[in-house]
Amino acid sequence: MYRLLLCLFLAQPAFADIEEARDLMEAGQFDAAYDALWPAARSGNADAEELIGVMYAMGLGVERDDARAFDWYLRASMKGHPGAQSGIGWYYEVGRGLPSPDLTRAYLWYALSAIGGDPDAAISLEEVVKKMTPEQIAKAQELIDDYQPWMYPFR
Numbered sequence: 001m002y003r004l005l006l007c008l009f010l011a012q013p014a015f016a017d018i019e020e021a022r023d024l025m026e027a028g029q030f031d032a033a034y035d036a037l038w039p040a041a042r043s044g045n046a047d048a049e050e051l052i053g054v055m056y057a058m059g060l061g062v063e064r065d066d067a068r069a070f071d072w073y074l075r076a077s078m079k080g081h082p083g084a085q086s087g088i089g090w091y092y093e094v095g096r097g098l099p100s101p102d103l104t105r106a107y108l109w110y111a112l113s114a115i116g117g118d119p120d121a122a123i124s125l126e127e128v129v130k131k132m133t134p135e136q137i138a139k140a141q142e143l144i145d146d147y148q149p150w151m152y153p154f155r
Helices: 002-026 030-042 046-058 066-077 082-094 103-116 121-129 134-151
Strands: none
Touching: 002 030, 002 046, 030 046, 046 066, 046 082, 066 082, 082 103, 082 121, 103 121, 103 134
């Protein structure tokens, strides 16, 4: 019990830093937001990783860098962060920063995001499927079957 309470106590500052960073981003104070997010992101906090991905994707307080945005989104995505998974899906769908679009992988990441609870992911799935062949959709379903059990074992 003591260990659980200690873990919860130690996690509170990181959570507070994330909320502070969100407030700073909303206020347009991107340098301060990045500084607030950096320690949590480097420690593996998926929310912080996703927000740093957003900053790089949009050039908020940092130079826009699609490769770094994708990398930060991917880190958070592999931890099951639905917003980051949608971000990865979008990068694959449009091919920004990638050699070319990959609709199969876009579908995969949008589907995982929807499974994770992102309400906008279903809309993205509807749109990307309009551009796909039946073979691409079948391949995406195979990938979902590979990822879902370990990413979302109870869903």
